[in-house]
Amino acid sequence: MRCMKTARTNRRGRGTRAALAALLFAVLMILTVLPARAQVGYQNQYSYTYDYWGDVRYAPDAYRVRSVMNSSSLGLDISMAAPGSLFVKGDRLYIADSGNNRILQLKRDGDSYIPERTIDSFTDGGTADTFKSPGDIFVTDEGDMFICDTGNERVLKLDSGLNLLLTIRKPLDETFDQRVSFLPTRVVADVTGRAFVLIRNVNKGLAKFERDGRFTGFIGAMPVSYSITDQIWRVLSTRAQREQQASFVPTEFDNVYIDAKGFIYSVTTTFSEYDLMWDKARPIRKLNAVGSDILVKNGEFPPIGDIDWGTAGGYSGPSKFSDITVLHNEVYVALDKVRGRLFGYDDQGRNLWIFGGSGNMSAYFRNAASIEHSGYDLLVLDSLEASVTVFEPTEYGRMIYLATEQYQRGEYALSADSWQRVLRLNGNFELAYIGIGRALLREGNYEQAMRYFKLANDEVNYSKAFQEQRKIWVEENIGWIFAVFAAALALPLALGRLKRVREELRDI
Amino acid sequence: MNGYAGIPLIRRLTSRTWWQRFLQTLRYALHVIVHPFDGFWDLTREHRGSMAAANCIVFLALIIRILSLQYTSFLFMRVNWSRINVFTEFLTVLLPLLIWCVANWSLTTLFEGKGRMRDIYMGTAYAITPYVLIQLPLIFLSNVITVEEGAFHMVLSGVSLLWSGSLIVFAMMMIHDYTLGKTLAFILMSLFGMLVIIFVMLLFFSLISDGIAYIVSLYKEISFRLY
Numbered sequence: 001m002r003c004m005k006t007a008r009t010n011r012r013g014r015g016t017r018a019a020l021a022a023l024l025f026a027v028l029m030i031l032t033v034l035p036a037r038a039q040v041g042y043q044n045q046y047s048y049t050y051d052y053w054g055d056v057r058y059a060p061d062a063y064r065v066r067s068v069m070n071s072s073s074l075g076l077d078i079s080m081a082a083p084g085s086l087f088v089k090g091d092r093l094y095i096a097d098s099g100n101n102r103i104l105q106l107k108r109d110g111d112s113y114i115p116e117r118t119i120d121s122f123t124d125g126g127t128a129d130t131f132k133s134p135g136d137i138f139v140t141d142e143g144d145m146f147i148c149d150t151g152n153e154r155v156l157k158l159d160s161g162l163n164l165l166l167t168i169r170k171p172l173d174e175t176f177d178q179r180v181s182f183l184p185t186r187v188v189a190d191v192t193g194r195a196f197v198l199i200r201n202v203n204k205g206l207a208k209f210e211r212d213g214r215f216t217g218f219i220g221a222m223p224v225s226y227s228i229t230d231q232i233w234r235v236l237s238t239r240a241q242r243e244q245q246a247s248f249v250p251t252e253f254d255n256v257y258i259d260a261k262g263f264i265y266s267v268t269t270t271f272s273e274y275d276l277m278w279d280k281a282r283p284i285r286k287l288n289a290v291g292s293d294i295l296v297k298n299g300e301f302p303p304i305g306d307i308d309w310g311t312a313g314g315y316s317g318p319s320k321f322s323d324i325t326v327l328h329n330e331v332y333v334a335l336d337k338v339r340g341r342l343f344g345y346d347d348q349g350r351n352l353w354i355f356g357g358s359g360n361m362s363a364y365f366r367n368a369a370s371i372e373h374s375g376y377d378l379l380v381l382d383s384l385e386a387s388v389t390v391f392e393p394t395e396y397g398r399m400i401y402l403a404t405e406q407y408q409r410g411e412y413a414l415s416a417d418s419w420q421r422v423l424r425l426n427g428n429f430e431l432a433y434i435g436i437g438r439a440l441l442r443e444g445n446y447e448q449a450m451r452y453f454k455l456a457n458d459e460v461n462y463s464k465a466f467q468e469q470r471k472i473w474v475e476e477n478i479g480w481i482f483a484v485f486a487a488a489l490a491l492p493l494a495l496g497r498l499k500r501v502r503e504e505l506r507d508i
Numbered sequence: 509m510n511g512y513a514g515i516p517l518i519r520r521l522t523s524r525t526w527w528q529r530f531l532q533t534l535r536y537a538l539h540v541i542v543h544p545f546d547g548f549w550d551l552t553r554e555h556r557g558s559m560a561a562a563n564c565i566v567f568l569a570l571i572i573r574i575l576s577l578q579y580t581s582f583l584f585m586r587v588n589w590s591r592i593n594v595f596t597e598f599l600t601v602l603l604p605l606l607i608w609c610v611a612n613w614s615l616t617t618l619f620e621g622k623g624r625m626r627d628i629y630m631g632t633a634y635a636i637t638p639y640v641l642i643q644l645p646l647i648f649l650s651n652v653i654t655v656e657e658g659a660f661h662m663v664l665s666g667v668s669l670l671w672s673g674s675l676i677v678f679a680m681m682m683i684h685d686y687t688l689g690k691t692l693a694f695i696l697m698s699l700f701g702m703l704v705i706i707f708v709m710l711l712f713f714s715l716i717s718d719g720i721a722y723i724v725s726l727y728k729e730i731s732f733r734l735y
Contacts, residue, residue: 053588459583463655466583470652 046363047355049429052300052457054307057428062344062353062397063378065363067112070387074106074115080386085186085323086372086379089139092116093372093379095388096148098133103147108374113390119145122156124164131156135185138195146195148184155184155197155209168195171215177202188258196256196264203252205291206264219291220253220266255370259326263288267321267334276304276318283321284334284345299350300430300457305336305343306354315339315358323371325378329405333371333378340365342378342391346404350431353397362389376401396425403435412439430456441465446472533558537565537637544675548682551634552627559626562633566605568640570598576643581650584661604702605632611701616684616694623683631679635672642668 047061071079081099088094091108102120106113121130132151139145143160157166170182186198193211196219205221253266264287271281279302286295301307305319315338322337330347341356357364367384376398378391393401403418416439419432426432437452438461446469453462474481520526536556540547551557574597577587609632613625623631642664650661681691 052586053591454582457582457586459655463583467654470654 046357047353049351049354050301050307051428051430054301056308059353059426059428060396061355061394062400063342063355063391064394066377066390066392068362068387068389069113070385074104074113076104076115080104083381083383083386084134084369085136086370086381086388087137087139088372088374088379091374092139093374093388094137094139095381096134096137098135098150101131101133101151103131103134103137113388119147119162122158122162122164129164136187138187138189140189140193141191144193146187146189148187148197150183150185150200153182153184155187155195157195157213166213168197168209168213171207171209173215175204175217176207176215186253186256188256188264190258190262196258198253198256201252203270206253206256206266206287220264220285220287221291254321255323257324257326259330260328263294265324265326265332267324269320269322273318279304283319284324284332296347296349298348299345301351303334303343303345303349303351305334305341306339319343322369325371325373327373327376327401329401329408331401331404333373335368335371335380337368340368342371342380346431347408352400352404352431360385363391365389396422399425400431403432407435407438412442415439430458434458434461437461437465444468530558530560530564533561534564537561537634540634541637541641541671541675544678545682548631548634548679551631551679552623552683557630557634559630562630565633565637565640566602569636570601572640572643572647573597573601576647579647579651581653583653583655584650584658605629607702607705608632608698611705612680612694612698615697615701616680616686619694621684621686621694623680627683628680631683632676635675635679638671638675639668642671 045058047059048056049059051057067073078100080095080097083095084098085096086093087096093106093108093113095104095106097104100120102118104115105117105119107116121128123129131147131149135148135150137145137147144165145156145158145160147156147158149156153170155168156164157168159165168184170176170178172178180199180201183200184197185200187195189195195209196206197209199207203221205218208216208219210216252268252270254269255267257265259265266285266287268281268283268285271283275281276283279297281304282293282295282302283305284295284303285293288294295303297303305321309316309318317338319334319336319341320338321334323335324332326332331352332345334343334345335341336343336356339356340358341354343354344352346352355363356368358366360366365380365382365385367382368380369383370381372379372381376393380389380391381387382389399418399422403415403422406412406415406418416436419435419439422429422432423436433452433456437449437456437458440446440449440452441461441464446465449465450462450469453459453465515523533556536547536551540551540557547556574594576585577592577597609625609629612628613621613623615621616623616628646661646664646668649664653660677688677691677695680686680695681688684691684694686694
């Protein structure tokens with residue numbers, strides 16, 4: 001009986017051991033699979049930032065793809081053809097489907113968008129009219145639509161019922177070059193109903209049209225500056241060379257965005273690489289009411305996209321932005337059409353994250369043409385693929401935004417906590433060290449603040465903390481300092497006297 | 509240090525008189541930097557300086573360069589440690605110094621320069637004494653001042669370089685027995701000579717590496733054929 005029992009327990013023991021081994025094997029199998037699944041699924045070189053030295057530091061993904069919308073997934077009767085631009089107003093998304101002479105209006109439904117209306121004609125006092133390759137659309141708070149009817153050389157203002165309110169044509173103004181055709185490509189409008197129109201082949205800036213359609217000049221054209229070296233080169237170069245020099249041409253904007261406060265953000269791609277290095281090119285500009293650039297640049301590098309561009313992957317040269325969008329927390333995102341990358345900058349012009357790439361996979365683009373945002377989500381239009389990719393922020397991306405916003409609201413301690421959580425996900429993120437350092441500086445914890453500022457190579461803030469810390473140190477050790485000074489003065493005197501005494505003694 | 513040239517190193521280092529002379533010639537550097545004209549004249553002609561002391565000053569300059577990389581506050585010196593190589597740092601001081609001596613000697617020896625190569629080296633080495641003397645306390649100073657007070661650091665650092673630079677001019681003037689104008693002209697020509705030497709060296713290295721690459725590729729080609 002006893003013998004049998006042991007045998008049975010033995011057998012059972014063997015059985016449990018086998019089961020344990022199987023379980024262990026299963027767990028191991030799952031563990032080997034899990035880490036790959038825990039990632040978003042991009043290769044680990046997808047997202048990055050630049051460190052103080054301008055070296056690439058790979059970072060966790062700040063955004064992940066939620067969905068990719070194309071003609072078939074949206075169930076469109078005619079496939080999108082060379083769509084030019086995106087626009088988001090509230091929960092509505094507009095796609096300028098230029099190749100099909102129409103504008104698609106989509107409505108957000110939970111996490112996805114469904115087609116709501118196809119805008120392909122409008123009524124002009126009873127008669128119907130159509131568009132010809134419309135380039136862009138802008139919808140005002142009242143629901144009026146500005147549409148760049150590029151092919152028909154006009155900008156239309158329609159009400160929400162698609163009735164024509166206003167037509168803007170080529171201004172018969174002497175400041176407007178009458179030889180060039182009026183090809184509006186982008187339009188934005190401010191709260192007063194004033195429209196700012198980007199016109200192809202016009203390099204004087206944005207054309208400004210009042211509420212009644214009256215042309216009132218250009219804004220945003222930067223004065224062309226000649227430096228002495230430029231002058232010398234101009235004298236030395238031949239006529240043919242002079243004509244090649246593009247850097248003297250006033251900038252032609254490539255895209256515009258008007259933020260909630262009415263500031264116009266513009267991007268330009270006409271600049272020389274040399275100007276970019278000295279921050280003279282200013283590919284991203286923030287224009288105020290009189291058209292001067294007021295973009296804040298407090299980062300180690302100006303917001304120019306990639307710092308180190310190399311020639312890898314068949315691409316060379318700097319980033320060239322095709323579009324820009326500004327989130328409500330003043331974080332702006334620029335879209336690089338060369339490499340299909342998105343660059344996020346905070347209100348101080350410091351880089352938050354970079355991701356994207358060129359290719360056919362989801363989250364990669366073939367011709368990144370336009371970017372928009374809806375809340376924290378980013379929508380990117382690929383005009384070659386005729387698709388819209390919707391990105392949503394990851395835990396990491398949300399934490400960066402939270403920390404930025406908390407700091408903007410003045411909640412410095414909370415902001416430091418959020419930056420700590422960012423650091424736990426990305427120890428290479430210098431902005432987080434600065435954020436924590438600034439909170440510590442305000443708390444009066446100078447020694448720790450210095451440590452964080454040093455890690456981020458932030459000499460100005462480090463100096464501030466150090467000055468305070470030095471004051472404290474001097475106050476604490478004032479006795480010692482005086483003692484050392486006194487000793488330094490007294491010791492040579494005492495030694496001199498001792499020497500003299502010894503000499504006198506020897507003389508005796 | 510002529511009298512000690514033939515004596516083995518170990519005998520020198522254990523000899524009391526050698527050490528006395530070494531310290532005496534080293535201390536002479538402090539005299540030279542404030543009395544450059546007489547100082548450099550006597551440096552070689554009266555044997556007031558020694559090669560050992562000159563080497564010592566150059567060695568100290570190297571050490572101070574490394575120390576300042578490590579210990580200067582990051583407010584005044586940013587060091588990307590992932591890109592620093594101590595030997596490269598040594599060479600950035602030593603190589604220009606040696607090329608300078610060669611270039612200067614090569615030119616002045618053709619134009620009635622009185623200095624030998626060792627005199628030029630000694631004079632230049634003694635002339636960088638202010639750099640050594642000022643940069644060392646600057647390392648300490650940098651750690652107790654803020655960015656706003658950085659002007660002190662910058663001015664002192666500039667003084668150390670200007671002082672050393674002008675001492676090199678006077679050293680060359682005295683060692684070669686030139687007038688000031690001739691000295692300056694020959695310094696400019698020596699700098700040009702340095703460029704020529706560097707160019708020839710680069711050419712030489714590039715040719716050598718091409719030659720080696722040719723032999724290596726030949727060897728590879730043959731070995732691929734054989735196996």
